[in-house]
Amino acid sequence: NMKAVSEHAMALILALARRLPEARDNQTKHHWRGMIGDLTRREDELGGKTLVILGLGNIGGRLARLAKAFDMHVIGVRRDPAAGKDAADSVHAIADLNSLLPQADIVALTCPLTKETENLIDADALGRMKKSAFLINTARGKIVNEAALIATMRAGGIAGAAIDVAAEDPLPAESPLWDLPNTFITPHSAGETRRYEDNVLDILEENLQRLWLGEAKLRNQIV
Numbered sequence: 001n002m003k004a005v006s007e008h009a010m011a012l013i014l015a016l017a018r019r020l021p022e023a024r025d026n027q028t029k030h031h032w033r034g035m036i037g038d039l040t041r042r043e044d045e046l047g048g049k050t051l052v053i054l055g056l057g058n059i060g061g062r063l064a065r066l067a068k069a070f071d072m073h074v075i076g077v078r079r080d081p082a083a084g085k086d087a088a089d090s091v092h093a094i095a096d097l098n099s100l101l102p103q104a105d106i107v108a109l110t111c112p113l114t115k116e117t118e119n120l121i122d123a124d125a126l127g128r129m130k131k132s133a134f135l136i137n138t139a140r141g142k143i144v145n146e147a148a149l150i151a152t153m154r155a156g157g158i159a160g161a162a163i164d165v166a167a168e169d170p171l172p173a174e175s176p177l178w179d180l181p182n183t184f185i186t187p188h189s190a191g192e193t194r195r196y197e198d199n200v201l202d203i204l205e206e207n208l209q210r211l212w213l214g215e216a217k218l219r220n221q222i223v
Contacts, residue, residue, distance in 0.1 A: 055111025
């Protein structure tokens with residue numbers, strides 16, 4: 001699901017930058033919005049914006065390439081910075097994250113959930129982000145402290161968030177996230193495409209062939 005999830009993450013970035021959820025809301029109200037005088041409330045362009053990607057593996061690396069096509073400046077964060085040096089403009093260790101967050105216009109999470117990443121985006125991390133910044137999560141819900149995210153969003157600490165995952169999946173109907181106007185939610189559907197089943201079968205067939213040939217490395221192997 002590397003292609004599907006990275007494309008979904010890029011779509012969420014575009015949706016927030018171009019204020020598409022707001023446009024959809026206006027459509028349901030039959031409201032044709034006029035020109036906005038306040039520049040901070042207008043749609044924005046991605047060129048020149050800084051994207052920090054936490055987790056520069058297959059998904060994060062492809063997201064980096066997509067973002068570069070929009071002329072974005074991409075900073076990667078991963079456990080082994082040397083392994084991802086060709087995917088982004090610069091790559092750093094997780095220990096550097098706090099110093100990178102203030103630089104980010106957009107923070108995208110594409111990393112696995114581990115002891116190191118659980119609750120990594122907490123109140124302190126969110127407080128380091130620009131008030132104009134967006135948070136994108138297509139990784140795992142528990143990487144973000146949801147209570148801290150809700151409090152930050154309500155206080156205008158960041159401009160918006162787009163999440164495909166939640167700490168509790170599915171997201172409970174009573175969660176305040178549903179009603180925050182600057183939150184865009186998709187139902188853990190980033191990898192769910194028309195080709196999903198075909199892709200799974202292709203990987204299974206390839207890995208069975210590798211096992212038959214005695215190869216140790218499998219495709220999409222989780223270690």
